[in-house]
Amino acid sequence: MENKLFDLKAEQAERVYIKGALPGVEVGMKRVNLQNGETVLLYDTSGVYAEEGFETTVAEGIPKKRQAWIDERFEKDGEQHTQLWYARQGVVTPEMEYVAIRENQGAETETPITPEFVRKEIAEGRAIIPANYKHPEAEPMIIGRNFLVKVNANIGNSALGSSIDEEVEKALWAIKWGADTVMDLSTGADIHQTREAILRNVPVPVGTVPMYQALEKVNGNVERLSWEIFEETLIEQCEQGVDYFTIHAGILKRHVPLAVKRVTGIVSRGGSIMAKWMSIHNQENFLYTHFEDICRLLKKYDVAFSLGDGLRPGSIADANDAAQFGELETLGELAGIAWKHDVQVIIEGPGHVPMHKIKENMELQLEKCAGAPFYTLGPLVSDIGAGYDHITSAIGAAMIGWFGTAMLCYVTTKEHLSLPNKDDVREGVVTFKLAAHAADVAKGHPGAAYRDWQMSRARYDFRWQDQFNLSLDPARARKFHFDMIRDKGRDNEFCAMCGPNFCAMRITKSIEQ
């Protein structure tokens, strides 16, 4: 199943494995073989699906590649520890070595990211490896501002419905285009079964917003929500293997009056639910009051916090206001508590923010949250992009990625209007991979600009196949080019844009000779 989806051969590429020093560390990468004999090593999210001949079914799932490491640790220690705990003990785990090797894309000889560097970043809270030990199918990956910027794709059925197989297919489709994690935001029927199928079939970490399922358990009646129901839901999802939870523990009673008078109020579902609950019960947010209970639970499985920004601005008029920054301060306080429990944590961020207010978001987040990784939704730099909000948000995402955001949540063309279909997911993921890559280049991340350099050399040499294969969506690039060539019955020895007599690069080359 789905194996044709990940056919690297069509891209003159292959899945290669690079061995680490620790037992069982074999890191899957995508090697593109260029027409001039050179190679480019690329980060690859496709996991075992890219191996030639691999087949499975949704029921069967994919191999549990991390299981041996997990078992061995348990045998040795008698209990599970988090990656943060190991990092603080000075231990480089196989997961840490794995991500170190994985981050070294570009030229094959360059390996600037070391396992020790990874350990140090995790120990200091600047990076996380989301890796619930009940989800051994996931390839280790790292989220932190001194690593490649990552992209999350949201999937999940809603009350408007879709099948379990469709959700797995949607997840794999997002991963094919480069999604580094997926969040299952299902709110409709079969939440448990959908999540189970996704977890057993995807090679990337999976995040959820447990509140959605807790609310389903009380039939959508916010008043009936309670810590007990939420805790039960958390345990269920921890046991299944969810790698990180969005938890809206930072929105407090004192923030609500600030938020309801905004132009667009509260636009986070989790945030609005907790605000409503606090308003009905006139009590403090139970996610806040029970935060240490949650820490103790997450620690057992090494589930990471993704502290939700329930008060993210839903319009540029609301950006950087007292409600948003008030909550951010609380999120920083909670990050400190999570770290005390050796629980890994990332912080969620906006939202709708005009360009001139983006930098302040990053700076305040670093300051208030002591360097915990930032994970933003966009930000969207205008409110009027309906139908083009993948672009409105990619502009802000590229900028905030450059400033230091570690992971970007994609936004699709259907944002504000409808739910994305397959084409929208592809367009959204590739758009955000582009934003993330632009950020990596601007940050000077080792190896990032190597791909651009190889692409540009291929362009100057008219190596068309290499240009397609080095792009983020080889199939689309190839199609655009050959549709034109085919229509016009021409060969491809010129760039189709200028025609053969007006090619600037061709003219330049004639000067050189």
Added chain:
Amino acid sequence: MENKLFDLKAEQAERVYIKGALPGVEVGMKRVNLQNGETVLLYDTSGVYAEEGFETTVAEGIPKKRQAWIDERFEKDGEQHTQLWYARQGVVTPEMEYVAIRENQGAETETPITPEFVRKEIAEGRAIIPANYKHPEAEPMIIGRNFLVKVNANIGNSALGSSIDEEVEKALWAIKWGADTVMDLSTGADIHQTREAILRNVPVPVGTVPMYQALEKVNGNVERLSWEIFEETLIEQCEQGVDYFTIHAGILKRHVPLAVKRVTGIVSRGGSIMAKWMSIHNQENFLYTHFEDICRLLKKYDVAFSLGDGLRPGSIADANDAAQFGELETLGELAGIAWKHDVQVIIEGPGHVPMHKIKENMELQLEKCAGAPFYTLGPLVSDIGAGYDHITSAIGAAMIGWFGTAMLCYVTTKEHLSLPNKDDVREGVVTFKLAAHAADVAKGHPGAAYRDWQMSRARYDFRWQDQFNLSLDPARARKFHFDMIRDKGRDNEFCAMCGPNFCAMRITKSIEQ
């Protein structure tokens, strides 16, 4: 012809005319009538086409709305002067009053941009009104960093061919989506006739790269190019009514060795042609040596210079290099000469530039070119976006627009791969209008964020029609939303993304009450 293309009724909008103080000044704007009885006044590029009942043919063209002003000035002065000349004399022309009124979009009561401010910006070289007096069909518009950021769309047939009617249709299509100017980059057959048809039928200024036609006149043989052939071409195009010329006068003999050793050499067609000519003849660029002759000619018609950056980087590896900045310095020198002759001037800019090198481009341009408006192609923030280069470039365009660039040349999804079709033109123009708008918002341009504010209020009130009509592509937004609603047989009282029970805004409102 084409009237259905500009049907504002479908968007609950109308073309309104706002009278100025000077005779004959009636500024066309788009007024959107909201469901709550409020109105939003928007900048509108559609000209006479948006008037109810307007019809014409390609042969007939559109009314010459500026003709009376031009005739009156000629009667009074006995000769034509440039807008720069008038501005320096302290005269507010009808064109200046027109653009002042036009720039005041947003709330109808706010008019922060005054005719005197426009005059001052033009007098000081910080803005231009491209308005060849032989092109009276064009509505006056202004390009300058203290005004709304403008978008240019390139059209034109190539050796791969398309008909004259198709080119006019393509131009009007780009204008429908908001293109503020069009450049006719035709290089194939019927250059003169194509340009004539475009000029007589579009309500926006038209730019060209006269070198393309000059090269056609010598059958593509660069060696045979000469000042005489170029001058003859300029006169032909001035007489037809072209409003601004891209002229690659800044690339000099000493720059060529710097450029040929780059990763992607020279990627500007005009730049490569002049480099080749200099190399063959071992002479300085004749556009540079004859620059004052060109000034004297352009002055007669009030054609503006768009000083071409023949050495713009074609890869991020080449960005901000000695070749690029060497030419920029020459462009600044030439701007000073143009101003001496009262000729209006803008400066073209890159190209491929990673995010962290964008600001330097803007700062150096302002410094070297004494504040002349900057007009950039993107910049593209990575080289690997093939198939998505409208996005790679929109990221850079939004940023450089915020930093002070006055006009953005659009890039389509087909960049580097093929020529754009109608869908690509629409996607490209809307993407760049979004980037330009994001820049206007970030710059705090008066009235820009008003549209976002109205959009967000409409969103919070579930006024769906207002959301569609305030977006940049109402047809697309409407379609995305109703496709979903229709498929699911639901009403539109919720946002389709979250389903009725999970709408954060709905929950927030229930808190307020």
